[in-house]
Amino acid sequence: MSDRLSPLHEVHAAAGAVFTDFAGWQMPVRYSSDLAEHKAVREAAGIFDLSHMGEILVVGPGAAAALDYAVSGRISALQPGQAKYTLLLNDAGGVLDDLIVYRTGEDRFLVVANAANAGTVAGELRGRADRFDAQVHDESDDVALIAVQGPRALEVLLNTEGFALDGGHPDGEDVADALSSLRYYRALAGNFNGSAVLFARTGYTGEDGFEIFVSPDAARALWGALVEAGAPFHLVPAGLAARDTLRLEAGMPLYGHELDAETLPVQAGLGRVVDLGKPGDFVGRAAIEKGPAPEASVLVGLRGEGKRAARADYPVRDESGATIGRVTSGALSPTLGFPIAMAYVAPSHAAEGTVVAVDIRGTAHPYLVTPLPFYKRKKTS
Incomplete structure (x- = not known):
């Protein structure tokens, strides 16, 4: 039964969205036309509500070491502001979820999980972190996530009023310069009209774009400001149907389709996401080293x-x-x-x-x- 609503649900309903059950959430599947929304992201820009995703904080002096043990990638190698695509494996080497981990501070990491797996990921991370000096907090209910994707995504953000950098930027950049120079798989802290946001140059469409983490209370105002700013650049709201065809064209796996607990990463073409060169053990390492059957x-x-x-x-x-x-x-x-x-x-x-x-x-x-x-x-x- 779908009983969870995005903080943007009323905004989507007013825009004529058709909703579908997705991992226990009511989320927009389309607003007008799947094809039109897909085309807009490829040629201009689309805006997506991703508030159903899970956000889990791992913090403390041992947070980096805990994540090195918990997931397939070498998270300790990330610098603050960097992000990494990685996998949460079981002991048999199967994939429990694919994740993006952002290092938002020296001892602070944001783990973004798929909606259907957020509870599982939080529980697994807690269990795997208990031997380290680290704490795990599931903040999924306290975070909304909005993505702007497409070749004109940067223009949309630069045209949006209300963005600023918290306390300025170390090298004196303003928000426009900082966003323009933000590299792929990098993140930057800022605010929107005083509400904290995290700008991430990441996405799931095969296009350039940004994902913006914001409090649920500020999500409606942020969505409205982005839609208004994006009008000259032909920004359109886009639903799950367009998101699925976009990620398929880009060859990006979807958990429950290309990835599951019985499939090893190398079978999915993701052998590179497992860092066998990192020191120490990690969950699933022995099974990964053994590899799948011929x-x-x-x-x-x-x-x-x-x-x-x-x-x-x-x-x-x-x-x-x-x-x-x-x-x-x-x-x-x-x-x-x-x-x-x-x-x-x-x-x-x-x-x-x-x-x-x-x-x-x-x-x-x-x-x-x-x-x-x-x-x-x-x-x-």
Whole structure:
């Protein structure tokens, strides 16, 4: 049952949003058109409500060491203001969640978890941190999260009134200079009309963009200011449907589709996210070092023809009709104009250029194994 509402729920309803149940939350799936919202993010900018995500603080003198033990990446190597994509593994090396960890101070880290897993992540982190001088606080109810994504995202933020840096910036930059120079996977503390915010140059769309953490009390005013500032840049509200096709085109995994507790990171193409070079033990290390069975399926990209899209859990078959895998995510790509999918298949059929068949409601449709991601944004100089 969906009984949790975003602090922006009334704003979405007034904008004509259609809602869906997502991890126990009522969240906008679309406002007008999935395609129009997707196109806006690729060509201009879209604004997303991500307040359903989990935010967990890990603080204390042993916080960095605790996170090194708790997750797959070397969190202690982060400098304040840096962020890292990482994985929370179980003892068998399977993925309990994929996370972004921001180092917001010398002994202070913000862990962002998927909505469905926030409670699990908080509990696991508490258990794993108990041997260290660190405390874990689940602050999910005290944080709203708004994302502005797209090639004009920076322009939207620079045009938004009310942003400032707390106490100035060490090198004398103002907020416009600081946001303009903020690099990918970096974060910057500031405020919006006196309310504390954290600007992060991160996202889940394959485009440039920002995610802004703010108190729920200030979320409506911030959303309104961003929408007003974004009007000249064709900013539109975007829902979960557009977010899903955007991340699929960008080859970004979604927990519960490409990632789960039975799948090792290397199977999902995320072996690089596990730092076996860091000193000491971490949860799942022995299983990761052992690796999956030789016949374990691996994640691939699939490109189809025509307009019929593969969907999650559709069977993937070889030339003889034998099942060799399953689709995890699929759609007709709004940007590219042809069907795309991610799927787990047997290693024998994972090579680029291999032709497989996806069973779409009883009919075999040819798909070509193709590299991920399907789409890469053009980098500006």
